Amino acid sequence: xxxxxxxxxxNNFYLTGYLFIAVFLVINTANQIMFxxxxxxxxxxxxxxxxxxxxxxxxxxxxxxxxxxxxxxxxRLPLSYxxxxxxxxxxxxxxxxxxxxxxxxxxxxxxxxxIIMIGVAVIAGGNQHVRVESLDSL
Numbered sequence: 206x207x208x209x210x211x212x213x214x215x216n217n218f219y220l221t222g223y224l225f226i227a228v229f230l231v232i233n234t235a236n237q238i239m240f241x242x243x244x245x246x247x248x249x250x251x252x253x254x255x256x257x258x259x260x261x262x263x264x265x266x267x268x269x270x271x272x273x274x275x276x277x278x279x280x281r282l283p284l285s286y287x288x289x290x291x292x293x294x295x296x297x298x299x300x301x302x303x304x305x306x307x308x309x310x311x312x313x314x315x316x317x318x319x320i321i322m323i324g325v326a327v328i329a330g331g332n333q334h335v336r337v338e339s340l341d342s343l
Contacts, residue, residue, distance in 0.1 A: 219281060219282065221277075221281055222277075222278055222280075222281030222282040222287070225274050225275075225277040225278045225281065226278050226282075226287065226290045228274040228277075229271055229274040229275050229278060229291070230290070230291075230293055230294055230297060232267055232270050232271040232274060233271055233291075233294045233297075234294060234297040234298060234301055235267060236264055236267040236268060236271065237294075237298050237301070238301050238305055239260055239263060239264050239267070240264055241302075241305075241306060242260060243255065243258055243260050243261050243264065245306075246258065246260075286328070286329070289324065289325050289328045289329075290325060290329075292321050292324070292325060293321065293322075293325060295317070295318065295321055296318045296321060296322065299314055299318060
């Protein structure tokens with residue numbers, strides 16, 4: 206029974222790692238959309254005008270949230286396993302650029318996104334027995 210409980214706890218530990226990866230991806234994507242909005246705004250070419258742009262400060266706050274989410278990931282998953290998932294932001298940014306800013310998506314973009322997804326799947330699939338140092342932080 207105790208072994209089953211430890212296994213369940215370990216699985217939950219990893220699942221929260223994946224949840225924090227998703228949070229990281231969402232925050233990173235939102236932040237890039239807002240940075241693009243700031244850059245396209247009236248003060249976009251005047252860096253001093255950023256001082257009075259509230260959206261710019263929200264971007265900074267989101268960076269801090271992104272850092273906290275990433276630290277939570279790293280507490281739960283090995284760096285070499287977790288980091289490739291960050292490349293998925295290329296895909297979310299590609300879709301967001303098209304949706305929010307009308308940026309074109311080429312065949313090359315689509316093929317590149319597929320290659321990224323395959324690469325992440327290969328890395329994730331090759332690490333079936335991902336382990337962390339300890340569960341003391343639970």
